[in-house]
Amino acid sequence: MLRDEEIPWNDFDEVDSWGSSIDEGGSAGEAGQGYQTHFNAWQVMQFTSAERADPEVGTALANPDGDHYPNWQEYAFGLDPRTPDQATFQSQLVSEDKTTYLGALVRLRSHAADLQWKMETSTDGVNWKAAAKTPVTLLIPHGDGTQTMEVREFAPVGTSESKLARLRISFAP
Ligand SMILES: [Ca+2]
Ligand SMILES: [Ca+2]
Numbered sequence: 001m002l003r004d005e006e007i008p009w010n011d012f013d014e015v016d017s018w019g020s021s022i023d024e025g026g027s028a029g030e031a032g033q034g035y036q037t038h039f040n041a042w043q044v045m046q047f048t049s050a051e052r053a054d055p056e057v058g059t060a061l062a063n064p065d066g067d068h069y070p071n072w073q074e075y076a077f078g079l080d081p082r083t084p085d086q087a088t089f090q091s092q093l094v095s096e097d098k099t100t101y102l103g104a105l106v107r108l109r110s111h112a113a114d115l116q117w118k119m120e121t122s123t124d125g126v127n128w129k130a131a132a133k134t135p136v137t138l139l140i141p142h143g144d145g146t147q148t149m150e151v152r153e154f155a156p157v158g159t160s161e162s163k164l165a166r167l168r169i170s171f172a173p
Helices: 038-046 071-075
Strands: 087-097 097-111 115-122 137-143 144-153 164-171
Touching: 071 097, 071 164, 087 144, 087 164, 097 115, 097 164, 144 164
Parallel strands: none
Antiparallel strands: 087 097, 097 144, 115 164, 137 144
């Protein structure tokens, strides 16, 4: 399906004009809800075809700017693959209805079909387990294909033994 019905017809062959429809029969212009995006579309915007073929520059695992993030993470966190930068992530306490929860704030790519996140908690920083449920308490879209999201543990601080939270982001192209 087409992400945006305003895209000129002669751009239809550009990968970035297209996303896969999540629902069968999705129609043009249902941006924000009805499409999924993929690493390949981002890769085409960021790199020339010669660069995409170069394992030092444009592949998912390449890290041409030498920061902490290979290209798939630059894509996941909405970073610049050519400039050393820093992902937005912080572990924090989340208050909701006067109750406090262990949580995390992270900026991630929206609608990515090839990314998954999971919150993990730990009591000692050594052994981690996936949180069974992670309510999303805040979602701020940035209009650039990324959103800032706040997630929290299901059980409030005080009844939970967890002291640390992290997010595991996985990429399955
Ligand atoms: Ca990088
Ligand atoms: Ca970077």
